[in-house]
Amino acid sequence: MTIPAVILDNVVKRFPLTKALDGVNLAIDPGKVVGLLGHNGSGKTTMLKIIAGLRRPTSGRVEVFGMTPGVETKKRVAFLSEVNTYYDWMTVDGLLNFVKSFHPDLCLEKAAELKEFMKLKGAAKIGALSKGQQARLKLVVGLSRQADLMLLDEPLAGIDPPSRAKILHALVGELRQEGQTVIISTHEVKEAEPIFDHVVFLREGRNVLEGDAETLRAETGHSMEELFGEVLE
């Protein structure tokens, strides 16, 4: 039996005024492309941050490749935040070299290709990049690595609509490592729909519907976009 990439067992995350996660149970098999679908404030970011080891659950059990999130799991995980979290004063190449010191799996040749694809200059200061360029930059950083688990929080935010489909397909297609598990959070389901193996619908901190995308299509006769509307409205 293979160890699941991610296990969440009755995970609760309480904030002073809200419950971001309210008892999430989830097991994700390695190699899957998972869509974490929900509106803003449904707990998507909190869930990804808990998996990334940046936040701790109030209660419940979290396992990433069979381990509690920590230094060991961080070696195998790439977390790409929705907003820019990189140092403004670094250059694009400076950042890539910095990340490479921690993740030997980062391939500079691939990074060069990706920079070209994303139209980013290596000498550019991160603070001087536009929002859209910063959104592309994190994809360059994440995809240059061969992380076993990639966590993408709203990767389409800040990417212009014409490029979205292209980037999404590159993401799960030619750019993805063999066997890499990918979790993508989004509230824009239409564009991302065909790339998911597995979908998790999150509403008010609970996964209200979850399953294999194809099975859900066969069972309900609905697209994920339609289900998103039905389950989450």
Add this chain to the structure above:
Amino acid sequence: MQFEIDERQPIYRQIMDALIRQIARGHWPPGGKLPSIREVAEGVRVNPNTVARAFQELERTGLVETRRGEGTFVTIDTKVIKDCREETAREVWAEFLVKIRELGFTNEDVQRLAAELKEEGKR
């Protein structure tokens, strides 16, 4: 391979059906090599995992076989291809019958229509 997918139906089934039709009409000849999973995934713009699933299901029908490290090939057993073609044709026919009967057509009406359309086709 390129076609519009219907997101309301399982995508792997649609890919599988499309490949079966292509094999049936000889687009991929017996013993011929199918495009790779990556190529199909890029053409249809879906996740390679979905295409892999379509290939697996296709293999189960005996219509194709995967050789490790070489790719997926159409069977050289022409009988399997012929059977599959017949079977698919029957499915299409059955679907057609359901629809035409909804219009109140009897078997005689269908035969008459077929004959008339054949005449039209000749002209």
Add this chain to the structure above:
Amino acid sequence: MSKMFFALYRKELGGARNIFLTILGLILGLGVFLLTRISTWGYWQVFGFTFLPLAFLVFWGMFRAFAIVREEWKEGTAPFLRSLPVSGWSIIGTKLLAVFTEWVVLVLATLTISALFYAAAPLWGAEWVKLAELPNLVERIKFVAVFGASIALGVLLGSIIFQLAYLLGRTVNRFSGLVSIAATIGLIYLTSKSSEILVRWLSFAPSINFINLESVDIFSFTTATFLVMLIEFALLFLVTGWVMEKRVES
């Protein structure tokens, strides 16, 4: 491992470049300003003022240690930093080391300026003693070394207290600022209280005596103070690293 540590250390130095250069500029600027004041204020007066930045640097070092942690959250870079596969101790350790490096360089810059003023005293006709001719030179050097080391250790101790206090504030989702302030007061109280007790326990530790310094016949410095600060720093560092790794969120 050492590669990661070095990369973090370089990152901290790189991120602090602007503020470091600003302070260095201020110190040099003060030197130039003092140079123009010699004729009005008199040489010895001005020479005394060249040491002024040292007093400021003691506080600045501790403030920087606090700011270098806080910036990660203020600038929104904490999630990235904490997603790297490094321990909390590495993060805190490299930050302290970077601040300490800057601090030492700035102290040396200040002392260099003072030394240049001293060496140039005859230019202004000031009554001047050659260093080698100072009485009790060895005792004086020993005193400066011990005194300097204590100050440096004190700055490190203060630094880790401010860092820990800030991080403790970050462990709660509300009233972070209040918790940080309370933690600062609490930690200072705790360290000074435990210092008293520990110094008493370590009363067997030897003293360093300085003989015939200026007007004082014997000036005694107990190494217990030094040891206590070292122990407290080590303990606080362990706790701070742990909080950084396991308790804070980003």
